[in-house]
Amino acid sequence: MDSLKELEGKRVHDPFAANMATKPTAKRIWVLGPIIVGAGPSGLAVAACLKEKGIPSLILERANCIASLWQLKTYDRLRLHLPKKFCELILMPFPSDFPTYPTKQQFVSYLNAYAENFDLKPAFNRTVVSARKLYHNLKG
Secondary structure: OEEEEEEEOOOOHHHHHHOOOOOOOOOOOOOOOOOEOOOHHHHHHHHHHHHHOOOOEEEEEEOOOOOHHHHOOOOOEEEOOOOOHHHHOOOOOOOOOOOOOOOHHHHHHHHHHHHHHOOOOEEOOOOEEEEEOOOOOOOO
């Protein structure tokens, strides 16, 4: 079935989860400020808003690219299921020449441009296994 060739390997397995079992022991890092898990649309939007407020953050992404679900796990003919006005990220509209329902490639290019516009630099190939906030008394 040639019509299914495009989907081969896309949803059959998760190559990132498979790598987790073979990686060496986890590293512990300390970060002052918010940690954003995932460089998808939501993670990018949160990071851009924090940056606009002068709050530094760290974006951790387990894949090697922005919007990995869109780039690696969707079929090429995919379009947004909602009109673009409902899908654009805060602080940066879609280009005016995009159609009402942007293609997968257009959406990915928009997300890459968004990251570039706000100088967002996710740390790629970083899997978050656990996270916790350490509370301390700031009143002295």
